[in-house]
Amino acid sequence: MLPRPARTLLPGTALLLAGTCLALPLCTAHATSRQVQAGAARPTTPHVGASRVAATPVAGAASRQPAARGETIDVVTHVHQTPSGVTGRDVGGGLMVKQTSAVAISTVTRDFVAAQSPTASSYEVMRMVPGTNVATSDPYNMQSGNFIVRGLNGDEIGFLMEGAPLNNVGTYVTIPSQYPDGDVIQSESLQPTTVDLTAPMIGAAGGLTRMTLLDPADKAGGQMNLTFGSYDTYRQSLRVDSGELGHSGVKFFLSYSHLLGKNWRGPAAPYRRDHFDFKLVKDWGSVGASKLVVAYTDYRLYMLTTPTLAQYREYGNNYNYSNVFTGTNPNYYQLHGEDAGTLIVSAPTDLSLLHNTVKINVTPYLYHSWGGFAYGSTLPNSGQAFYGSQHVSLDLSGVPTYGSARIVNVPTTFDIEHPGVNTVVSWKKGINTLKAGYWFDYTRQVYTTTYGAVTASGAPASLLGNYATNARLKNGQEYMSTDWITRTYTNALYLGDEINALGDKLMADAGVKLLWIHRPGYNYLPGDQSDVGQNTFQVTPQFGFRYQFTPEHQIFFSGNTAFRMPTANSMFNSYNGATGALLIAGNNQQKNEFSISEEIGYRYTGSEVMATVSFFNYNFTNRQISTAAIINGASVNTFINAGGETGRGVDVEVGTRPWHHFRPYMSGEYLHVTTDNNLQVGRDYLPTAGKIAVRAPKWSAAAGLNYDDGSLFGNVNMKYMDSQYSTFMDDESIPAHANVDLTLGYRFHNVSFMKQPEFRLNIQNLAGSTYISGANSVTGAAHTTRGVHGTMIAGSAPTYFLGAGRAFIGTFSVGF
Numbered sequence: 001m002l003p004r005p006a007r008t009l010l011p012g013t014a015l016l017l018a019g020t021c022l023a024l025p026l027c028t029a030h031a032t033s034r035q036v037q038a039g040a041a042r043p044t045t046p047h048v049g050a051s052r053v054a055a056t057p058v059a060g061a062a063s064r065q066p067a068a069r070g071e072t073i074d075v076v077t078h079v080h081q082t083p084s085g086v087t088g089r090d091v092g093g094g095l096m097v098k099q100t101s102a103v104a105i106s107t108v109t110r111d112f113v114a115a116q117s118p119t120a121s122s123y124e125v126m127r128m129v130p131g132t133n134v135a136t137s138d139p140y141n142m143q144s145g146n147f148i149v150r151g152l153n154g155d156e157i158g159f160l161m162e163g164a165p166l167n168n169v170g171t172y173v174t175i176p177s178q179y180p181d182g183d184v185i186q187s188e189s190l191q192p193t194t195v196d197l198t199a200p201m202i203g204a205a206g207g208l209t210r211m212t213l214l215d216p217a218d219k220a221g222g223q224m225n226l227t228f229g230s231y232d233t234y235r236q237s238l239r240v241d242s243g244e245l246g247h248s249g250v251k252f253f254l255s256y257s258h259l260l261g262k263n264w265r266g267p268a269a270p271y272r273r274d275h276f277d278f279k280l281v282k283d284w285g286s287v288g289a290s291k292l293v294v295a296y297t298d299y300r301l302y303m304l305t306t307p308t309l310a311q312y313r314e315y316g317n318n319y320n321y322s323n324v325f326t327g328t329n330p331n332y333y334q335l336h337g338e339d340a341g342t343l344i345v346s347a348p349t350d351l352s353l354l355h356n357t358v359k360i361n362v363t364p365y366l367y368h369s370w371g372g373f374a375y376g377s378t379l380p381n382s383g384q385a386f387y388g389s390q391h392v393s394l395d396l397s398g399v400p401t402y403g404s405a406r407i408v409n410v411p412t413t414f415d416i417e418h419p420g421v422n423t424v425v426s427w428k429k430g431i432n433t434l435k436a437g438y439w440f441d442y443t444r445q446v447y448t449t450t451y452g453a454v455t456a457s458g459a460p461a462s463l464l465g466n467y468a469t470n471a472r473l474k475n476g477q478e479y480m481s482t483d484w485i486t487r488t489y490t491n492a493l494y495l496g497d498e499i500n501a502l503g504d505k506l507m508a509d510a511g512v513k514l515l516w517i518h519r520p521g522y523n524y525l526p527g528d529q530s531d532v533g534q535n536t537f538q539v540t541p542q543f544g545f546r547y548q549f550t551p552e553h554q555i556f557f558s559g560n561t562a563f564r565m566p567t568a569n570s571m572f573n574s575y576n577g578a579t580g581a582l583l584i585a586g587n588n589q590q591k592n593e594f595s596i597s598e599e600i601g602y603r604y605t606g607s608e609v610m611a612t613v614s615f616f617n618y619n620f621t622n623r624q625i626s627t628a629a630i631i632n633g634a635s636v637n638t639f640i641n642a643g644g645e646t647g648r649g650v651d652v653e654v655g656t657r658p659w660h661h662f663r664p665y666m667s668g669e670y671l672h673v674t675t676d677n678n679l680q681v682g683r684d685y686l687p688t689a690g691k692i693a694v695r696a697p698k699w700s701a702a703a704g705l706n707y708d709d710g711s712l713f714g715n716v717n718m719k720y721m722d723s724q725y726s727t728f729m730d731d732e733s734i735p736a737h738a739n740v741d742l743t744l745g746y747r748f749h750n751v752s753f754m755k756q757p758e759f760r761l762n763i764q765n766l767a768g769s770t771y772i773s774g775a776n777s778v779t780g781a782a783h784t785t786r787g788v789h790g791t792m793i794a795g796s797a798p799t800y801f802l803g804a805g806r807a808f809i810g811t812f813s814v815g816f
Contacts, residue, residue, distance in 0.1 A: 082114075082747060082756050082758070082815070083221075083223045083755050083756055083813070083814070083815025083816075084110070084114040084183075084223065084758070084813060084815075085110040085114060085186065085214060086110060086111050086114045086115075086708070086713075087110075087111060088111065088658065088661075088708040088709075088710060088713075089111070089657070089658060090109045090110075090111040090112075090663075091610050091655040091656065091657055091663065091665075092112075092610070092653075092654075092655025092656065092663055092664070092665030092704065092706070093111055093112055093115070093655075093663040093664075093665055093704055093705075093706025093708075093715055094108060094109040094110065094111025094112030094113065094115075094706070095108055095109075095112050095128055095129065095653075095655055095665045095667075095704060096610050096612075096653065096655040096665065097109060097187075098605050098610070099603060099612070100507070100546065100548070100554070101191075101544075101546065101556065102507065102508075102509060102544025102545055102546040102556045102557065102558050103191050103194040103544060103556065103558045103560075103599060104191065104192060104194070104556075104599055104601055104612065104614040104616075104651065105189055105190070105191050106126075106129035106130065106189065106190050106192075106653065106667075107187055107188070107189040107190075108125055108126060108128075108129065108187060108188050108189070109186075109187050110185075110186050110187065110214070111706075111708075112125070112128075112706075113125055113182050113185050113186075113187075113188070114182075115706070115713070115714075115715055115743045115745070115760070116182060116743070116762065117139075117140075117182075117762040117764060117809045117811075118181070118182060118183060118225055118227050118235055118237065118257075118809070118811055119139075119140040119141055119182070119227075119233075119235065119259065119809070120141065120182045121141035121145075121176035121177060121179070121182075122159070122176045122179050122180075122185070122188060122209070122211060123136070123141070123145060123146075123147040123154075123176045124136065124141060124176075125182065125185065125188050126147070126188060126190055126209065127702070127719055128665065128667060128702045128704055128717055128719065129190055129653065129667060129702075130192075130651035130652060130653050130667040130668060130669045130700075130702075131149050131150045131190075131192045131651050131669045131671075131700075132147070132148070132149055132190070132700075133146075133147075133148040133149070133695070133697060133700060133721055133724075133774065134146070134147055134148075134719075134773075135147075135148070135773040135774020135775075135801045135803075136773055136801070136803060136804045137304055137306075137773065137801040137802060137803070137804060138263065138264055138304065138804050139229075139230065139231070139264055139764050139765070139804040139805065139806075139807035139809070140229075140231075140233060140259070140261055140271075140807075141176060141177055142177055142259075142261075142271050142273060142299065142301050143177075143301070143303065143304050144175075144303075144776075144801075145176075145773070145774070145801060146695075146774045146775075146776075146801065147174070147176075148206075148695050148774070149190065149192045149193070149206045149207050150192050150193055150206065150207075150616065150618075150647060150649065150651075150669070150671060150673075151647050151671055151673040151693060151695060151696030151697075152193070152205060152206030152207075152647075153206070153625065153626050153695060154173075154174055154206075154626075155167075155171070155172040155173050155174070155203070155626045156172070156203065156204065156205050156206030156207075157174070157204060157206045157207055157208070157209060158195055158199065158201040158203070158204030158207070158208045158209065159174050159179075159209045159211070160199065160200075160201070160208065160209065160210045160211065161179065161180065161211045161213075161293070161295065161344060161346060162211070162212060162213060162279075162291065162293040162346040162348060163200075163346050163348045163361075163363040163365065163422065164293075164344060164345070164346035164363065164365035164366075164367065165199075165200045165201050165365070165367070165418075165420070165441070166179065166344065166367060167201065167203065167204070168367065168416055168418045168443045168445070169202060169203070169418065169441060169443045169488045169490050169517070169565075170416070170418075170443050170445045170486060170488055170519075170567060170568035170569075171416075171445070171567050171568065171569070172203045172564065172567065173626075175342075175369075177273065177297070177299060178295075178297045178299075178340075178342040178344075178369065179211070179295065179297075179344075180211065180213055180275075180277050180295045181237065181255065181257050181275055181277060183223075183225065183237050183239060183255060183257065183277075184213050184214050184239065184253070184255050184277045184279070185211060185212070185213060185214070186212045186213055186214045186215070187211075187212050188209060188210065188211050188212070189209065189210045190207055190208070190209050191207050191208045191209075192206070192207040192616070192651070193205065193206060193207050193560070193597040193599070193616060193618055194207060194208065194542075194558060194560045194597065194599065195207070195208045195560065195562060196208060197435070197494055197496050197509075197511040197512075197513060197542060198422070198424045198435065198437050198494050198496075200363070200365075200420060200422040200439045200441065200492075202490070202492075202515060202517075202562075202563065202564050202565075203562070203563075203564030203565075203593075204562060204564075205562035205563075205564070205593070205595040205597070205618070205620070213277065213279050213293060214253070214279070215279070215281060216241050216242065216243075216251040216252050216253040216279060216280070216281055217241040217243060217251070217253070218243060218244055218251065219241070219243045219244075220241060220242060220243035221240075221241050221243070221755070221815060221816055222238065222239045222240040222241050222253070222815070222816055223238075223239045223813060223814065223815045223816070224236075224237070224238050224239075224813070224814055224816070225237045225238075225257075225811055225812070225813045226811065226812045226813075227809060227810065227811045227812075228809075228810050229261070229807055229808060229809035229810065230264070230806070230807040230808050230809070231261050231262050231263070231264045231268075231807065232260075232261055232262045232268075233259070233260070233261035233262075233807075233809070234259075234260045234261065235257060235258065235259045235260070236257070236258050237255065237256065237257035237258070238255065238256055238257075239253055239254070239255040239277075240253060240254050240255075241253045248282075249282055249283035249284065249285070250280065250281070250282050250283075251280070251281055252278065252279060252280035252281070253277075253278070253279055254276070254277075254278050255276065255277040255278070256274075256275070256276050256277075257273075257274070257275045258273075258274050258275075259271075259272065259273040259274075259275075260272055263301075263302060263304060264804065264805050264807065265304065265317045265318075265320055265802070265805060266304060266305065266320025266321055266323070266333065267302070267320065267321065267322075267323035267333040269301075269302035269333050269334075270302070271299070271300065271301035271302065272299060272300050272301075273297065273298070273299040274297070274298045274299070275295070275296065275297045275298075276294070276295070276296040276297075277293075277294070277295050278292070278293070278294040278295075279291065279292070279293045279294075280292040280293075284351075286352070287351055287352060287353070288349065288350045288351040288352050289349070289350055290347070290348070290349040290350075291346070291347065291348050291349075292345075292346075292347050293344075293345070293346045293347070294343070294344070294345050295342075295343075295344040296341075296342070296343050296344075297341060297342045298340075298341040299338075299339075299340060299341075300337070300338065300339045301337065301338050302321075302333050302334065302336060302337045302338075303321075303336045303337065303338060303373070304320070304321075304802070305319055305320050305321055306776040306777070306799040306800055306801060306802075307319040307799065307800060307802070308797040308798065308799055308800070309726075309732060309772075309782075309797065309798070309800065310797065312772060312800060312802070316770050317770055317802060317805065320333070321333035321336055325457060325458025326403070327402030327403040327407070328402070328403035328404060328405050328407065329376075329407070330375075330376030330377050330378055330407055330408075331376060332376060332407075332458045334457075334458050334459045334460065335374065335375065335376030335407075335409055335454065335458070335460060336374065336375055336376060337373070337374050337460075337463050338371070338372070338373040338374070339371050339372065339373075339463050339464055340369065340370065340371025340372065340373075341369070341370055341371055342367075342368070342369045342370075343366070343367075343368045343369075344365075344366070344367050344368075345365060345366040345367075346363060346364075346365045347363065347364050347365070348361060348362070348363040349361070349362050349363075356428070357427060357428045357429070358425070358426070358427050358428075359425070359426045359428075360423075360424070360425050360426075361422075361423070361424045361425075362421065362422075362423045363421065363422045363423075364419075364420070364421040365419065365420055365421070365422075366417070366418075366419045366420075367416075367417065367418050367419075368416070368417040369414070369415075369416045369417075370414065370415045370416070371413070371414065371464065372411045372412055372413035372414060372463075372464045372465075373411070373412055374409050374410060374411035374412070374460060374463055374464065374465075375410050376407060376408070376409065376410065376454075377407075377408055377410045377451070378405040378406060378407060378408065379394070379396065379399070379405075379406045379408050379451060379471060379577075380406070381396075381401060381404075381405070381406050383395070383396050385479070385577050386575060386576065386577055386579065386580030387473065387479060387480070387525065387526055388525030388526035388527040388573075388575055389525075389526055389527040389528070389573075389575060389580055389582075390526035390527075390580075391580060392473055392474075392479070393473075393474055394471050394472065394473065394474075394479055395471070395472045395473065395474055395476075396471055398453055398468060398469045398470065398471075398472075399451070399452070399453045399454075399469070399470075399471050400453060400454075400456075402454075402456065407454045407458075408451045408452060408453070408454060408471065409451070409452040409453070409454055409460035409461070409462075409463070409465070410449060410450070410451055410452075410481075411449070411450060411452060411460075411462075411463060411464045411465045412447060412448070412449045412482060413447070413448050413449075413450075413464050413465065414445065414446065414447050415444075415445075415446045416443070416444070416445050416446075417443070417444050418441055418442060418443035418444070418488075419441075419442055420439065420440055420441035420442060420490075421439070421440055422437065422438075422439045423437055423438050423439070424436075424437035424494065425437060431499050431500055431501045432497055432498070432499055433497070433498040433499075433500070434496070434497050435494065435495070435496040435497070435498065435511065436493075436494060436495050436496075437493070437494040438491075438492070438493055438494070439490070439491070439492040439494070440489075440490065440491055440492075441488075441489075441490040442487070442488070442489055442490075443486075443487070443488040443490070444485070444486070444487050444488075445485065445486050445487075445488075445568055446484075446485045447482050447483075447484055447485075447569070448480055448482055448483050449480055449481045449482035449483075450465040450470050450471070450478055450479065450480055451470060451471040451479055451481075452465045452466060452469055452470045452471075453469035453470070480524075480525065481525075481574075481575065481577045482525075482574075483523070483524040483525050484521060484522065484523045484524065484525075484569070484572050485521065485522055485524075486519055486520070486521035486522075486568040486571070487519065487520055487521070488517065488518070488519040488568065489517065489518045489519070490515065490516075490517050491515070491516045491517075492513055492514065492515045492516075493513070493514045494511060494512075494513050495511060495512055496509060496510060496511025496512070497509065497510060497511070504548070505547060505548045505549075506546075506547050506548075507544075507545070507546045507547075508543075508544070508545045508546075509543065509544050510541070510542070510543040510544075511541070511542060511543075512539060512540070512541045512542075513539070513540045513541075513542075514537075514538075514539055515536075515537065515538045515539075515540070515563075516536075516537050517534070517535065517536050517537075517538075517565060518533075518534075518535050519533055519534040519535070519565070519568065519571075520532075520533045521533060521534075521568060521571050521572070521588075523571075523572045523573070523586070525572075525573070525575070527573050527575070528573070529571075529572060529573055529586055532571045532572070532586065532588045533571075533588060534565055534566070534571065534588050536565055536592055538563045538592065538594075540560075540561040540562060540563060541561055542558070542559060542560040542561060543558065543559050544556070544557070544558040544559075545557045545558070551605070552604055552605055552606050553602075553603075553604060554602070554603040554604075554605070555600070555601070555602050555603075556599075556600070556601050556602075556603070556614075557598075557599065557600045557601075558598070558599050559596070559597070559598050559599075560596070560597045560598075560599075561594070561595065561596050561597075562594070562595045562597075563592050563593060563594045563595070564592065564593050564624070565592055566587075566590040566592070566593075566624065566639065567624075567639060570586065570587060570588075570590060570639060571586050571587070571588040572586040573585060573586040574586075590622075590641065591621075591622045591641075592622065593620065593621070593622045593623060593624045594620070594621050594622065595618055595619065595620045595621075595623075596618065596619050597616065597617065597618035597619075598616065598617050598618075599614055599615065599616045599617075600614070600615050601613060601614030601615065602614075607657070608656055608657050608659070609654065609655070609656050609657075610654070610655050610656075611652075611653070611654040611655075612651075612652070612653050612654075613650065613651070613652045614650065614651050615648075615649075615650050616647075616648065616649060616650070616651070617646075617647070617648040618646070618647045618648070619644070619645070619646050619647075620642075620644060620645040620646075621643070621644055622641055622643065623641070623642040623643065623644065623645040624639045624640070624641060624642075625639060625640045625641075625642050625694065625778060626639055627639070627640055627777045627778045627779070640679070640728075640778070640780075641680075642675055642677070642679060642688075642693075642728065643675070643676060643677030643678075643679070644675070644676030644677050645673065645674070645675055645676060645693055646673065646674050646676055647671065647672070647673035647674075647693070647696070648671075648672055648673075649669055649670050649671040649672060649673075650669070650670050651667070651668075651669050652666075652667060652668050652669070653665070653666065653667035653668075654666050654667075658708075661707055661708055661709040662705065662706070662707050663705075663706040663707075663708075664703075664704065664705050664706075665702075665703070665704040665705075665706070666701075666702065666703050666704075667701065667702045668699070668700065668701040668702070669699070669700045669701075670698065670699060671696055671697065671698060671699075671700070672692075672696075672698065673692065673693040673696035674690055674691065674692060674693060675688045675689065675690070675691050675692075675693050675728060676689060676690075677689055678788055679728050679780050681780055681787065681793050682791070682793070683789075683791070684787030684788060684789045684790075684791040684793060685787055685788040685789070686728060686729055686780045686781055686785055686787060686788075686793060687729075687785075687787070687788055688728040688729060688780070691725075691728060691729065691730045692725055692730055693725070693728075694724070694725050694726055694727065694728060694775065694778045695724055695725075695726075695774070695775055695778070696724060696725070697721050697722035697723065697724040697736075698722045698723075699720075699722040700719075700720060700721050700722060701719075701720045702717070702718065702719045702720070703717075703718050704716065704717040704718070710747065711746060711747050711748075712745075712746055713743075713744075713745050713746070713747070714742070714743050714744040714745060715742075715743045716740065716741070716742050716743075717740070717741045717742075718738060718739070718740045718741075719738065719739050720736070720737075720738040721736060721737055721738075722736050723735055723736045724775075726775040726778050726779070726782075726798040726800070727778065727779050727780065727781050727782045727798060728778070728779075728780050728781065729780060729781040729782070729783075729785055731781055731782045731783050731785070731795075732782035732797075732798060734772045734774070734775065734800065735771070735772065737769070737771040737772070737773070737803065738769075739765055739767075739769070739771070739803065740765070740766040740767060741762070741763065741764050741765070741766060742762070742763040742766050743760065743761070743762050743763075744760070744761045745758060745759060745760035745761065746758070746759055753816055754814045754815070754816060755814065755815030755816060756814070756815060757812070757813070757814040758811075758812070758813040758814065759810070759811070759812055760810070760811045760812075760813065761808065761809070761810050761811075762808075762809040762810075762811070763806070763807070763808055763809075764804060764806065764807045764809065765803065765804055765805060765806045765807065766806065767806070768805065768806035769803070770802075770803070770805075771802075771803040772800045772801065772802060772803065773800075773801045773802065773803035773804075774800065774801045775798055775799075775800055775801075776798075776799045776800055776801055777798050777799045778798050779795070779796040779797070779798050780793070780795075780796070781793065781795045781796070782795050782796070782797055782798065783795040
């Protein structure tokens with residue numbers, strides 16, 4: 001970090017500053033020199049990354065003595081900032097920062113992110129903060145997982161990257177392996193069960209996560225990383241900073257990473273990920289700044305199994321796809337792959353006009369994802385099947401058979417894009433700041449599922465399908481079990497007011513968001529459906545209050561509302577390709593999910609310790625719970641309308657500033673979530689009212705200890721998750737588990753052009769324990785249950801993510 005420019009202070013401030021520094025343990029622990037001198041100040045050489053504060057006091061200083069002309073005070077502190085962006089000073093090892101909002105917010109900074117594995121996802125980065133339940137399934141975060149906050153699933157969490165929404169309005173699903181690398185993440189914050197009034201987001205009742213990337217450096221340079229790890233993993237990355245281009249106020253960085261490895265369990269199936277991050281900043285001086293942020297990802301992998309509890313108990317981590325193709329087994333691993341790409345663009349501009357009384361933010365963005373995933377299945381040798389609800393004869397000339405069943409590759413391809421723009425204008429007058437804004441988002445989704453040929457080796461002729469080798473109808477048309485498109489038009493207006501009074505001790509805000517959503521869709525499969533659509537209008541008010549009693553003590557209170565439409569695929573019928581039976585009935589008349597949440601909390605921000613405690617309550621109607629269903633061999637996301645749901649609990653987190661280079665951190669949550677209604681199954685109901693909700697562990701806790709003396713560094717982090725139910729009848733649950741991760745590293749002094757070479761070892765799942773990390777699918781009941789009206793309702797076994805095994809990940813990093 002470059003030395004800060006000298007600041008001219010008011011009379012008396014310099015000696016007061018000196019006295020304050022002497023009084024603060026943090027300041028005295030790092031002060032290296034203090035000079036008070038007459039005449040020209042003697043030059044001092046700052047330490048690497050040091051910060052300098054210089055002041056020129058005049059008559060009237062605290063000493064009551066006339067100050068000599070040119071007298072200065074230089075304070076030089078050891079605030080090292082490595083090429084990775086680490087300062088070694090952030091509270092709790094980078095797991096807490098000072099907050100002043102009317103809602104609970106947890107922020108993870110660069111100090112924590114840079115110490116994690118280079119492959120850590122945006123889910124994993126937040127795993128230590130209170131209320132989070134991160135279900136990982138592999139050490140390198142290439143596979144699907146889940147991110148749960150206060151018992152609310154990941155599709156209920158909104159994700160923003162530099163102002164751009166990463167959830168689309170059609171499915172709400174987030175895929176962290178497609179997001180920016182941890183190498184370039186400056187900070188990530190979570191607001192559980194609240195969303196900012198002006199955030200371009202719906203369907204985020206579980207909260208809002210904001211991701212901010214590193215700013216480009218003022219001087220040209222960069223950083224290189226080389227990583228080797230367990231399971232034949234190899235990763236290389238390079239970030240290049242342009243520095244300021246002349247005196248234009250323009251600077252940028254470009255980062256690239258390449259990851260190769262093999263699955264940690266089952267067949268040693270390879271995976272690959274290539275990723276680019278780009279950020280450009282244009283400084284307009286006192287007027288504001290503009291940014292252009294781009295993230296591009298291309299990846300290919302073979303998927304891991306998600307066993308039932310019985311399969312896990314029998315096989316443990318050995319329950320996997322087959323590594324041998326017999327000619328009749330659709331569970332051969334090469335028939336379960338994924339190949340996709342993603343482009344994310346955000347271009348926010350912040351302007352400050354009329355002496356900072358008017359502020360304007362305009363953020364155009366684009367999210368585009370394409371590709372698909374495939375599963376193995378079978379087609380009858382007779383060539384007789386159903387195309388939607390229509391019985392057809394298939395042309396299987398391009399689909400060879402190797403046994404009694406015709407094994408096929410079943411790819412579901414998708415093309416999702418949602419460009420949009422979010423505009424917010426604020427006007428400050430006295431103690432009031434009025435806010436108004438408009439958000440427009442267009443989301444287009446195309447999904448198709450085809451049936452392709454398999455070679456004699458078991459590999460698909462084309463992972464994502466090819467017309468020449470796909471099953472077709474007799475008229476030459478491709479045979480499909482999914483073929484639909486939707487377009488979603490979202491318009492939102494914001495209006496709010498914020499009051500800051502009593503010298504900014506009191507802050508109160510209130511606002512309302514009005515949303516209009518129009519979603520036309522078309523199903524190309526034969527059946528009762530063709531043109532379908534959904535339309536809705538919703539008002540979501542919110543308010544907040546924060547009072548700062550003293551610089552250390554603060555209380556806050558908020559009330560929020562949220563809603564979301566059912567997902568786009570819920571409008572369409574799903575049929576059994578072999579029998580034509582209706583598997584899932586499409587319904588474009590489903591009710592919107594709506595929630596109300598309240599929160600009250602207290603913050604303490606001391607010179608050595610920070611602490612927060614927050615009590616929360618939320619209520620849902622028409623709660624939409626995400627699960628997975630197998631349709632024609634493919635696993636697809638679907639939703640269960642669970643009716644009403646009530647959740648309440650308390651979050652706590654505590655962290656310290658550096659103490660002899662140590663920075664401990666602790667967090668925890670107590671959670672009680674219940675289902676308020678009986679769950680409809682066919683024409684009967686499961687007696688679920690009053691049961692504990694799925695994916696809602698009663699207790700969770702985290703503890704971390706960080707050490708960083710500028711050269712030697714490391715941390716140990718532990719997360720405990722209580723048992724949690726995976727059925728609405730509470731007749732099956734995930735056992736409680738704890739996981740420990742360890743980091744050890746050392747930074748060297750500069751060597752020639754190489755800045756602070758660094759070696760780091762990350763050990764994930766230190767104990768090597770085998771455990772279930774979360775529910776992939778949830779069901780009404782695991783066992784046959786008598787319904788409210790006496791019907792015997794068949795049970796269905798949930799499926800689970802298996803926690804990632806132990807992995808050793810070594811990284812060499814160097815700046816230049």
